[in-house]
Amino acid sequence: MDSQTVKDGTILPIRLYDDPILRSKATPVTEIDDQLIQLIRSMFATLYNAPGIGLAANQVGETVAVTVIDISDLEEGKGTKPMVLINPVIEAFSEETAEFEEGCLSLPDLRATVVRPAEIQVRFYDEQMREHRMTTGGLLARVMQHEIDHLNGIYFFDHLSPVQRARIFYQLRQIRKGLVKTEYPVVKPSKAYAS
Numbered sequence: 001m002d003s004q005t006v007k008d009g010t011i012l013p014i015r016l017y018d019d020p021i022l023r024s025k026a027t028p029v030t031e032i033d034d035q036l037i038q039l040i041r042s043m044f045a046t047l048y049n050a051p052g053i054g055l056a057a058n059q060v061g062e063t064v065a066v067t068v069i070d071i072s073d074l075e076e077g078k079g080t081k082p083m084v085l086i087n088p089v090i091e092a093f094s095e096e097t098a099e100f101e102e103g104c105l106s107l108p109d110l111r112a113t114v115v116r117p118a119e120i121q122v123r124f125y126d127e128q129m130r131e132h133r134m135t136t137g138g139l140l141a142r143v144m145q146h147e148i149d150h151l152n153g154i155y156f157f158d159h160l161s162p163v164q165r166a167r168i169f170y171q172l173r174q175i176r177k178g179l180v181k182t183e184y185p186v187v188k189p190s191k192a193y194a195s
């Protein structure tokens with residue numbers, strides 16, 4: 001993604017749990033048009049404003065299979081370029097797993113340790129519809145799995161044990177009721193249902 005494309009965009013309000021769109025499965029992209037490029041720009045603007053390290057299209061109300069990732073602000077991701085993943089598919093997972101404390105812009109103030117495969121092989125298209133295949137581990141594999149989950153209607157808390165789930169029950173209820181404050185614009189669940 002070139003820097004100009006990353007800069008021009010509109011900050012979009014982020015959907016919060018449990019807006020039904022966050023449980024929807026994304027529709028594959030068949031063509032890159034101006035509208036899609038504009039969406040990608042706005043997703044970056046939204047991501048940087050929050051700030052976050054990954055964002056899926058359904059988090060800003062669009063049901064297309066697009067996610068944007070930029071981990072360059074974190075120590076482990078230094079020097080990494082911003083990425084756009086279109087129609088991403090995880091083709092293989094390592095048997096080895098890793099633990100990492102995850103958060104999500106759609107789940108304000110909620111953090112939990114999630115166990116996921118440590119390495120993945122992923123296939124996706126970029127904003128010029130060029131196909132990429134890569135094997136990756138560490139933070140990037142973690143963020144990719146989290147974002148690709150979003151495109152399949154899955155939250156990180158779906159991976160938690162029953163004991164962990166019990167611990168976050170109260171916080172989930174607060175988010176669902178719209179009783180959370182964020183530093184970035186959001187669409188609260190009740191408003192989303194009405195539209």
Ligand code: NI
Pocket residue numbers: 103104105106146150
């Ligand atoms: Ni998320």
